[in-house]
Amino acid sequence: MARKQPAKGPFNLDLSLERNKGALIAILYDIQEHYRYLPEDVLKELAQKIGKPLIEIYRVATFYKLFSLKQRGRHQLKVCTGTACHVRGSERLVEEISKSLCVCRGETSADGEYSLDTVNCLGACALGPLVEVDGEYHGNTTPQSLKTILEKLKSGENKE
Amino acid sequence: MVTFVLNGLEISVEKGTTILEAARFYGIGIPTLCYNEALSPYGACRLCLVEIGVPPRSRLVTSCTYEATEGLVVRTHSERVVKTRQMLIEMYLATCPSSKVIQDLASKHHVTRVRFRQKQEECILCGLCVRMCEEQMQAGAIGYTGRGDSRRISTFFDKKSEDCRFCGGCQYICPACQARCQGPQEKEAVCNACLNLAPPCLEHFDHVMCYMDPCVACEEKSGREPRKTCCK
Known part of the structure; x- marks a missing residue:
């Protein structure tokens, strides 16, 4: 899940088609990996290549929460709001991130750096409340430890 | 050929025939909403439920998608089936009371009340339009998007x-697009005008009446010979 580096160069749809043997979800995942979202024109090209109606692809793309049709930020933060994380105060973490990074939940910040999502379960309830930053899990997060995580994220970005 | 028991009658049909097709062939009416002969069966509306097996090990299946198998015991109008159907129609009424198709179903199956919170949806997600567009018109322009309670019918990127x-074709086949007769009870969730022994339609409309199956009421009132369809 190394999604930190935005992929460079144009996306090779044919390669993805060949590698995934035309499996739609796997191809959509490849596209999302490259662009950080599913661009409309790429989906149109894909529909033409696999010979399926556009709506079929749109249906799959809107069904899964993983896929986004809007541009996502360079860094993706996910806060678990499942039962275990919720009772341990994940709501506060969401607010904290919102304030600190100027990003609303489910949206991307104006500078296109961060997007914040709430998810229903990340599958590690014993570690709650859980925050996922660019694919990396941070368990037992408190507002204090969150601060260091966010600071690290911000400074890492400045160095680049 | 497959031999199975339909409402106590032993019948044989060709292999691959669904229970619904077999029942209709033998003249047993099973109500449907999302079924159309020209389209692939979908099993979404659940109105075509039938009870298969022998109680207490019986279960309800959608007859439009269930193929008859050897020795199957099917009951199309058992108490359980009828009650479930009425409940389903009641829920459809609560969702989309503006549809004539649903109102007719309610009258036909004697659903006279709605105990659920009233909604005014425009779509019941029966999928008829989607299948019509894809299978008959070969267009594939509309389809489902989203999931769960945000599932709806739309086009690519809603454009x-x-x-x-x-x-x-989608409008032609849509059951929710058929507006109910603008009878005097139009604000009520359940119309049931066709259930009345003195249908109000006669006084309101000279030329057109309800399009439902012959409702004896109008024949009696007009004193004419019973017609096949009481309308038009």
Whole structure:
């Protein structure tokens, strides 16, 4: 899940088609990996290549929460709001991130750096409340430890 | 050939025949909403439920998608089936009371009340339009998007579709698009005007009446010979 580096160069749809043997979800995942979202024109090209109606692809793309049709930020933060994380105060973490990074939940910040999502379960309830930053899990997060995580994220970005 | 028991009658049909097709062939009416002979069966509306097996090990299946198998015991109008159907129609009424198709179903199956919170949806997600567009019109312009309670019918990116030829097939087949008769009870969730022994339609409309199956009421009132369809 190394999604930190935005992929460079144009996306090779044919390669993805060949590698995934035309499996739609796997191809959509490849596209999302490259662009950080599913661009409309790429989906149109894909529909033409696999010979399926556009709506079929749109249906799959809107069904899964993983896929986004809007541009996502360079860094993706996910806060678990499942039962275990919720009772341990994940709501506060969401607010904290919102304030600190100027990003609303489910949206991307104006500078296109961060997007914040709430998810229903990340599958590690014993570690709650859980925050996922660019694919990396941070368990037992408190507002204090969150601060260091966010600071690290911000400074890492400045160095680049 | 497959031999099975339909309402106590032993019948044989060709292999691959669904229970619904077999029942209709033998003249047993099973109500449907999302079924159309020209389209693939979908099993979404659940109105065509039948009870298979022998109680207490019986279960309800959608007859439009269930193929008859050897020795199957099917009951199309058992108490459990009828009660479930009435409940389903009641829920459809609560969702989309503006549809004539649903109102007719309610009258036909004697559903006279709605105990659920009233909604005014425009779509019941029966999928008829989607299948019509894809299978009959070969367009594939509309389809489902989202999931769960945000599931709805839409086009690619909710924009005007390039695949759409404006054939109107989706509107033609849509059960929710058929507005109910503008009878005097139009504000009520359940119309049931067709259940009345003195249908109000006669006084209100000279030329057109309800399009439902012959409701004896109008024949008696007009004193004419019973017709096949009481309308038009």
